[in-house]
Amino acid sequence: MKTYSFKKYDNLIYKIWILNKYFCSNINSNKKPYYLLLPPPNITGDLHIGHILNFTILDIYARIKRMQGYNVCWIPGTDHASIATEIKIRQLLKNKNINYISNNKFKLICLNWSKRYNQIIKDQLKRIGCSCDWHRFKFTMDKNHNKSVKKIFIKLYKKGLIYKSKKIVNWDVQAKTTISDEEVTYKKKNNYLYYIKYFTLDKKKYLTIATTRPETIFGDSAICINPNDSRYKEFINKKVVVPIVGRVIPIITDKLVDMNIGSGCLKITPAHSRKDFDIYIKHKDKIKIIDVFNEDGTLNKVCKRYKNLDRFLFRKIIIKKLKKLGYIINIKKKISNIAYSERTSTIIEKKISLQWYLKMKIFKLKALKLIKKINILPLKKYSVLLYKWINILKDWNISRQLVWGHRIPIYYYKNYTIPAYSFKQVIKILKKKLKILNIKKNQIHKDNNVLDTWFSSWILPISALNGININNNKDLKYYYPINLLVTGYDILFFWVLRMIMFSTFYIKKIPFKEIYFTGIIRDENNKKLSKSLGNYKNLYLLLNKYGADVLRVSVLDNNHIHDFVINDKKYITSRNFVNKVWNSYILINKIYNKKGINNKYKISLIIIKWFKNILNIYIKRINLLLKKKNIYYSFILIKKLFKKEFCSKFLEYIKIININILIKKKIINIYNTLLKLLHPYIPFITEYIWIKLKNESNITISIWPKTNIINNNKKINYTFDFILFIRKINFKKKNNYIYINNKYKKQIIKNIYLKLLYNLSNVKKIYFYSKLEIIKKEYKIYIYKRYKLYILYRDIIDSLDKNIIKNKIIFYSKYLLNIKKKLNNKNFLYNAPSNIIKIEKKKKNDILKKILLLKKKYLI
RNA sequence: GGGUGGUUAGCUCAGUUGGUUUAGAGCGUUUGCCCUACAAGCAAAAAGUCACUAGUUCGAAUCUAGUACCACCCA
Known part of the structure; x- marks a missing residue:
């Protein structure tokens, strides 16, 4: 067969690995642990090629370390992705015209969804060859994990680190929840700046307010000017009337107002702007907070007859009306940054809202103390970024107004706020600690909010080993911390930073020794591959078309330190490479089955020695690169070793030589070493060949090649050099003759294996001449070292223009x-x-x- | 507006402390080969003012500054 049929064997091979429990890890004090954590993919959908990169790199290290004798424990898992999943499912329901659904029913749908996608993702991870310990699989909504999350929340709450407060938040009007600053993206859009008159009470004078958001006019509660602004001195402490609304509002001063923006007068809507809110805090006695929007972004009852109108529709209406009444002085075009929700792509509304917060100060301090111990790779900028991020961290808004997620473990009873694991526990606490006896169950309310997804994933390195529910358990002692974390830099802030903070705070240890940030795979338009954009090919489609090994090569064959683009071309060249591996096996097999001959094996021994030497040089370099976590170059080198050195040279040489049984064994040995080097990168095909060659056990648990230096043979190098020289001569036909002066005959025969030369170049024979007269004009001269080679002009193409x-x-x-x-x-x-x-x-x-x-x- | 990265062959990119690289690889193109591992192959050829300008240096694709364009991240 000319190709490796991955469809037939990949599955089977994975089953062999699982049946033999190669990937299971238990505490073994004789072996060094190597703990890896799979960055849990969201259950919002299938995996795509973007995931493959990180997972393949992790798998490479899992396999190499396993082969080097470490006790590798790679824990897989998935993330419930609270907001992303909820939006996805609500959208699906909407498409089915289901607009209202009870929370319990919705939760059930999510649960079923998660079951389905957990299955799919597990299957996909297996199909790309991830050597994870499946017994330890973690889903971030598992009971155990939920218990851990609750425990951490309660602990932090009792320490006074979690509090509830009204602040300005980013409000996603479609998902009807707050989202974090990091989930907001900004786009430059054409916008208008409206200049509106606000008259004084006597209607004699007016101030001009410049605003891009006239629709918040019902929320206006003050006008603010800079105290140093001489233009408006006479207005200070006076009052103006809000047009149309008719409300009388004060004019206040604050240095936060930039005199150079717009007219220098800012209308204050503290419920819908962070800056306005900051000003409000300072002038609480003079200003009211007026919220004008409903949760879905329509106007609320404050806006009276305009209530339930969409915010942008109302903008048009109010502008029209203001124009009609002569309040508008000017409209200027302005390019401004509009905030969009990364989740739903709707325009974010700033809104005042009561939310739960986690104080970050102590986390920052603990993290900063230990972060130096983490080796951050491969670029320096990431460690700079990490420090920068930590330093600017504000208190973390951890509550979300969603259904799918970890419910905040807080219960309310009359004036009491009680943190507890369950309803039962609340009653217990009320009865025993607070001595309240007549409790009516319907008077106890559970907090409605769920926790931010990252509040569940930041504990994952510890909770994956069940180290939170059981304090300081054996697994934690043996495995922790993670040896190597591989992830895209895009979740540096969301996940990586928070894991560091949690781990250093909770058990005073760094969560991982090394972190390797990869670039992100983008599509041809430079867009990040994402589930919401749908700009990627289905993984099953790719798996069925090319097989796992080819996909792995496709992602590895890029310098993934930076972002890169992947396209169909890459898959095809990768397929060619994997196919080459397969064909090398067929040839090896043929050589193995060839009848052995006893004589003349001296030359084959020399070739083997020569190749072993090359092999050793490569292994040394590959191991060094792997140690430095230089994955891309290690792969390039292995590819080069295999294709250029092994296939193009070694196999080409060896296949034309008669060999005996001893040599056969040596060839197989060399081939096995190559397979081992290739195995972490392309596990399936190498395992299949390994089995086919009747090797003992499996390649997955074989021992990683070591280097030993062998002295090289000069004659063979000389021969190969000469062959390369000859190959560069552009012969017209296959069989050619070279003429060399007789006086060099002895030297050439001594230094060059002519048989190899004849077989590997287009030269049929070298003639040694003694008389100069045969050299005439029809010969072209090539000079190699001190030999002059004469070749007939008619035999070569002198194509140079x-x-x-x-x-x-x-x-x-x-x-x-x-x-x-x-x-x-x-x-x-x-x-x-x-x-x-x-x-x-x-x-x-x-x-x-x-x-x-x-x-x-x-x-x- | 701030930050980071990029600009090297037709395309995608390597180029590891400045000189051992007479600027490389893969794809594509052109030429010659079906010699039974592989045409999803083999052998070779052509193709580059290393974005621009200045500086540092004995020496710059490599270091510094500025300019232009592109991309990403953040407010």
Whole structure:
């Protein structure tokens, strides 16, 4: 068969691994632990190619470390993704015309959804070959995890670190919940700045207010000017009337107002702007807070006859009306940044709202103390970013007005606020601690909010080992912390930073020793692959078309330090590579089944020695790169080793030689070493070949190759050099002759394996001549070392165009000029190291020769 | 508005403390090969003022500054 049929075998191979429990990890004090955590994908949908990158890198390390004898424990899991999932499911219901649904029913739908997608994601992870310990699978809405979340909340609440407060929040009018600052994206849009007159009580004078948000006019509760603004001094402490609304509001002063923006007069709507709210805090006695919007972004009853109108529709109406009544002085175009919800893509409303907050100060301090211990890779900028983020952290709004998620474990009874795990516990607390006896059950209310998703995922490194429910348990002691975390930089703030804060706060340990940030895979329009955009191909489709190994190669074959684009071309070249691996097996198999011959195996031994030497050099370099977490280059190197060295040279050489059983074994050994090197990157095909070759057990638990230095054979190198030289001669046909002076015969026979030369180049035979007269005009001369090779003109293609030659001459002449400049510079000769000067001199000579040759050619 | 990264062959990108790289790879193009592992292959060729300008240096694709364009992140 010409291709590896992944459809047939991938599944089977994974089953073998699972049946043998290779990926299961238990405490074993004889082995060093290697703890990995799969960044839990959201259950909002299938995985896509963007996930594959991180998971493949993790899998590579899991497999290598396993092969190096570590006790690898890779815990997989999924995230319930509170808001993302809720929005997704509500949208689906809406599409089915279901507009109202009870919370309990909705929860049930989410639960079923999560079951379904947990299954799909698990299956997909297995299909791409992730060597996770499936017994330890964690879903962030599992009972155990929920218990851990509650425990942490209650603990922090009792410590006084969690509080409830009214602040300005980002309000998503579609999802009807707050969202964090990090879930807000800004887009530059054309906008208008409206200049509106606000008259004084006597209607004689007016102030001009510039605003981009006239629809909040019902919420106006003051006008604010900068105290240093001389234009409006006479207005200070006076009052104006809000047009149309008719409300009388004070004019106040505050330095927060920028004199250069608009007219310098700011209308204050403290319920709908963070800046206005900050001003309100300072002038509480003079200003009221007036909220004008409903939860869905329509106007509320404050706006009287306009209530339930959409906010942007009302903007049009109010502008029309203000124009009609002559209140509008000017309308200017302005490009402004509009805040959008990353989740629903609707325009964010700033809104005052009562929410739960977590005090971050202590977390910051603890994190900053220990963060230095974490090795942050591969770019320096990420550690700079981490520090920066930590420092600007504000108190964390942890409550969300959603149904799907971890409910806040707070209960209310009359004036009491009670943190508790359950209803039963509340009653217990009321009875025992507070001595309240006649409790009516319907008087106890549970807090309506759920927790921000990240409040559940920031404890994951510890709770995945069940280290929160059981304090300081054995697993935690043995495995913790995570050895290597691999994740995209896009969740640096959301997840990575918070895990560090939690772990350093809770158990005074860093959560991971090393973190490796990858770039993000983008589509051809430079957009991040995301479930909401739907700009990616279905993973099952790709898996069925190409197989797991090919997909893994496709994502690995990019410098993933930065963002990169993946397209169909990549899949095809990757497929070609995997196919090459497969075909190497077929050839090896053929060689193995060939009848062995006893004589003449000296040359094969030399080739094997030569290749082993190359192999060792590569292994050394690969191991170094892997240690440095330089995954991309390690893969490039392995690819090069396999394709250029092993297939193009070693196999080409070995297949034309007669070999005996001893050599066969050596070849298989070499091949096995190569398979081992390839295995972490392309696990399925290598395992299949390993089994096919009747190796013991499985490659997954074989031992990672070690290096040992072998002395090289000079003759073989000489031969290969010579072959490479010959190959560069552009012969017309296959069988050609080369003529060399007889006086070099002995040397050539001594230094070069002619049989190899004949087989690997287009040369059929070298003739040694003794008389010079056979050399005439019809021969072209090539010079290799000190030998002159004569080849008949009629046998070669001299394709060089005169123009090309001319260009080359120009190019090299320029180059020569530069070198001459250098060599004529006394300072250079004085300062530069002697070896550099030697090289420059050699360069000069080489280029001179080249130019001469080219000039000769040009004249012909 | 602030920050970060990028600009190298037709395309996608490497280029690791400035000189051992006479600027590389893959894809594409052109040429020659179906020699039974692989045409999803093999061998070779052509193709680049390293965005621009100045500076540092004996020496710059590499370091510094500025400019232009592109991208991303943040307010």
